[in-house]
Amino acid sequence: GDSVTQTEGLVTVTEGLPVKLNCTYQTTYLTIAFFWYVQYLNEAPQVLLKSSTDNKRTEHQGFHATLHKSSSSFHLQKSSAQLSDSALYYCALGTGNTGKLIFGLGTTLQVQP
Amino acid sequence: NAGVIQTPRHKVTGKGQEATLWCEPISGHSAVFWYRQTIVQGLEFLTYFRNQAPIDDSGMPKERFSAQMPNQSHSTLKIQSTQPQDSAVYLCASSWDNTGQLYFGEGSKLTVL
Numbered sequence: 573g574d575s576v577t578q579t580e581g582l583v584t585v586t587e588g589l590p591v592k593l594n595c596t597y598q599t600t601y602l603t604i605a606f607f608w609y610v611q612y613l614n615e616a617p618q619v620l621l622k623s624s625t626d627n628k629r630t631e632h633q634g635f636h637a638t639l640h641k642s643s644s645s646f647h648l649q650k651s652s653a654q655l656s657d658s659a660l661y662y663c664a665l666g667t668g669n670t671g672k673l674i675f676g677l678g679t680t681l682q683v684q685p
Numbered sequence: 686n687a688g689v690i691q692t693p694r695h696k697v698t699g700k701g702q703e704a705t706l707w708c709e710p711i712s713g714h715s716a717v718f719w720y721r722q723t724i725v726q727g728l729e730f731l732t733y734f735r736n737q738a739p740i741d742d743s744g745m746p747k748e749r750f751s752a753q754m755p756n757q758s759h760s761t762l763k764i765q766s767t768q769p770q771d772s773a774v775y776l777c778a779s780s781w782d783n784t785g786q787l788y789f790g791e792g793s794k795l796t797v798l
Contacts, residue, residue, distance in 0.1 A: 607786070669784075671733070671785055673787060674730065
């Protein structure tokens with residue numbers, strides 16, 4: 573079946589340093605879309621990035637990700653982490669134009685001063 | 686614009702009691718999704734409706750969970766004979782297309798004692 577894997581449950585980084593959150597997937601669908609959702613404490617999850625184009629870099633709010641179908645990955649990166657980036661990040665796979673998303677388990681990002 | 690509204694925000698029930706959670710999607714959105722959020726399982730898909738019709742309930746525990754969407758502005762998730770393992774945050778989301786960009790409510794936190 574379809575699945576999304578986020579290998580790190582917790583990532584801790586010092587403010588100003590780069591950060592990378594990993595996301596890989598398995599699916600049999602040819603038409604796919606990928607999302608990163610971010611959930612700040614006591615708030616609803618919200619879309620951070622989305623992409624459906626292979627090998628095209630997508631950027632928003634200083635974060636970027638590139639969908640690589642050859643390696644089934646959609647890693648999230650930022651060159652300089654900010655304290656305000658501390659949150660729970662979910663990678664999500666959309667398949668078959670249904671609108672339904674399959675989420676990974678999530679990665680908590682803690683940015684320390 | 687109001688976002689997705691979920692009520693109640695917190696509900697405590699005793700084992701064996703019934704719990705009903707309500708969701709008001711964003712006006713004009715055609716699809717409503719229900720997810721369950723736990724630390725162990727992350728965001729689990731439960732069910733979704735499009736234009737009020739049930740489309741996919743593959744994530745619903747069959748025996749005690751049910752969902753309805755009696756009109757375009759209202760969906761409910763009912764859990765009968767609640768068990769401690771049902772304790773979670775139940776998130777409702779809506780969308781206006783099938784791209785997978787979901788707009789989440791802040792969730793209903795269910796605690797079963």
